[in-house]
Amino acid sequence: MDSIKDKVAVVGMGCVKFGENWGKSLEDMIVEAAYEAFEDAGVEPKDIEAAWWGSVFAGESSSIMTAPLKLGYIPATRVENQCATGSEAIRGAAYAVAAGIYDVVLAVGGEKLKDTGFTGLPQTRPVATWSYRITTQTPAAGFAMMATGYFAKYGLTFEEGKKLLGQIAVKNHHNGSLNPKAHFQREITIEQAINAPMIAYPLGLFDCCGVSDGAAAAIICRADLAKKFRPDPIYIKAATICQGAREGWLSQKYDLAHVEETYRGGLAAYKEAGIKDPRKEIDIAEVHDCFSITELTIMEDLQFSPRGRVKDDIEAGSFALEGDLPVNTDGGLKCFGHPIGATGLRMLYEVYKQLQGKADKRQIKNPRLGLTHNQGGEPGSATVSVLIAGNELG
């Protein structure tokens, strides 16, 4: 097994303002995100040799993306892998470039989630198989089990646990307040977080991400061509997915205090990127905070904090903008919501801007290596993508 390391670069990115975009169609958002990326990379649609489209709800086919962009008659592929779908678009594009098939390709992800009536409640699907759908529960209920599981395992009282989760929400809302592309751009207090209406015990309103529309896009090219496009490309060091085999919650064998797919996905990505000490080497991480408890456990699964000790880092402010490892500097899913196909690309957008020193009010100091973590499904059958990118080769 070889690696993608330093074979592939990101030379342009685009991202719409996420939110309740009633006035825009999915196609409008695709065009807006892609054209920001085209302009950023200094390319035109005709330069795109192939494309990858990530969407859960806007199926079937990739023509929903090629049509408004008028990318006629090029290879275009739709990928879908639960909530990690956006990262699959990046990975598909990156592998094809790493294989030497194409020089310059496009990855786009998007979702008009508000149009779907998506509420986070279980939905009737047109088709299902018995063994798959029997696991259906609301996302909030599933992740609430993680919260109570984590509290129980590490001896946290309800009050202690709620405070920890609240601190994550406060941090992410602070970051989102600095970001003109976020859906929610306002600060909250720890009291607001703790005392918010309960959604699924012990998760309250501010422990849950919202329902938003959004789209994001990346121009991906061969690493050795990247500086023809711009002086400051970002190089992909690792792009992996870890897929569960459904040994999870359904079978009651799962440790609810962590997500094995995230742990193993992290291990694989660190190996691919040659990272020995993730906490020290990684300068910025965008992780999948669909719920505050998810961000909490991810910190341990990605080895940023020792097992059971993320509390110390949260209380020390380690993951804040001014901390030693800023996490979700753009506001995360907490402030962007989770238009599913867009999320993985939106994460990469932030890492890309941060590594280029172009993150404006959110800019952290001299980052060199960034990580995105994108998680779908329930532990045990989850899809977890870990992508590592740096601002220099090697």
Place this chain on the structure above:
Amino acid sequence: MDSIKDKVAVVGMGCVKFGENWGKSLEDMIVEAAYEAFEDAGVEPKDIEAAWWGSVFAGESSSIMTAPLKLGYIPATRVENQCATGSEAIRGAAYAVAAGIYDVVLAVGGEKLKDTGFTGLPQTRPVATWSYRITTQTPAAGFAMMATGYFAKYGLTFEEGKKLLGQIAVKNHHNGSLNPKAHFQREITIEQAINAPMIAYPLGLFDCCGVSDGAAAAIICRADLAKKFRPDPIYIKAATICQGAREGWLSQKYDLAHVEETYRGGLAAYKEAGIKDPRKEIDIAEVHDCFSITELTIMEDLQFSPRGRVKDDIEAGSFALEGDLPVNTDGGLKCFGHPIGATGLRMLYEVYKQLQGKADKRQIKNPRLGLTHNQGGEPGSATVSVLIAGNELG
């Protein structure tokens, strides 16, 4: 732009018997197809480094495939691209191997179509965008327009056209009658084909493929490792997709007598594989005969017959088992139906067996180069995959 040529090999394949598989779940078929492939390649599930899953209806996530195969914690990706979905699974797997990321991977596609209530009638989807869904019509009605369009353009009477289409159905039913894995394993006469009940004028019952359940799987590895697995691997020479940009039927600009995506997909694949004269160089083709008219026009779009002159080749029996370019030797979609995610892999299964000389009663004489053509959607927004494989390097 480089090529996938000779970087990737197929060393194992599996395919269930297609049909109304009421007694099997989708998971049962996945396991059956994958284990035939494992055994064929002499590998075990633990040897699989990553996997690709193609399905339109059995979404979301690739865990529906990793779970029954107990492929825990490996990278696994779901791809979907209309009726060309199965070929996307092959392409995703092939690119990742060509990129040097993995040595041995699995591609699986499948659909329990009978469970979905799929009839070929327009279906209500949970989500749609206006501009996408406005194009919805029944597949039979859409391809019927191609038939009348072709008849009109080339001056065929109804009787002449029906006879041509009937000859395709008779050929494919003959091939299917020799294939124990086909859904329909019986011959039909030209009179039966011509006089069958009308489905969508001028297409009758035997001009349409059926609704079937099925699954198929491939083990794909680095070309330089292939002979460690078996003495007779198949090498992938080209794997391309051509995606339309919806300038098609809706806009009334489309030439109904051909599918531009198939023509361009063929061109791209021939270029990648270094093929100058497709008719002479290709020894066997499995093409997307969802309707008899589709196979007819594909012969011209893939440059097997001159435009407007496929009639001569059909009447000469050129595409029969004993012809100079046998087409749909396994019975095609006509006899296998079209469990969408499975079809592209089922086509490759036949080409693989033919190139290895293991196609039993259907075996053609010394084939060296085979092609699969997998088409989804409507012309103008269609996804067309063309894959070329040979039984030797170079």
